[in-house]
Amino acid sequence: MNLRDYISNMDKEKLKAYAKRCRIADSYLRLHVKYASKDPSVSLIKSLARESDGCVTISEVLEHFGIMDDDSPSEAA
Numbered sequence: 044m045n046l047r048d049y050i051s052n053m054d055k056e057k058l059k060a061y062a063k064r065c066r067i068a069d070s071y072l073r074l075h076v077k078y079a080s081k082d083p084s085v086s087l088i089k090s091l092a093r094e095s096d097g098c099v100t101i102s103e104v105l106e107h108f109g110i111m112d113d114d115s116p117s118e119a120a
Contacts, residue, residue, distance in 0.1 A: 045103065045107070046077075046091065046099050049098050049099050050073070050077045058072065065087065082108065
């Protein structure tokens with residue numbers, strides 16, 4: 044699932060709980076994470092995927108922040 048969609052589909056309580064599990068403020072999640080306006084730390088990338096309970100993968104988090112394209116080759120040429 045797309046990270047922005049995952050965040051958008053949460054009610055306020057779920058959003059606060061997810062942010063808390065990721066160790067960030069819910070306002071930071073709503074503004075900077077949802078819209079990819081700041082570069083995330085490696086630990087935040089891992090937390091966003093892990094704390095989504097399998098709804099969002101690390102690859103999807105990386106794609107969301109423009110770190111990895113979804114059409115990148117999966118094997119070296």
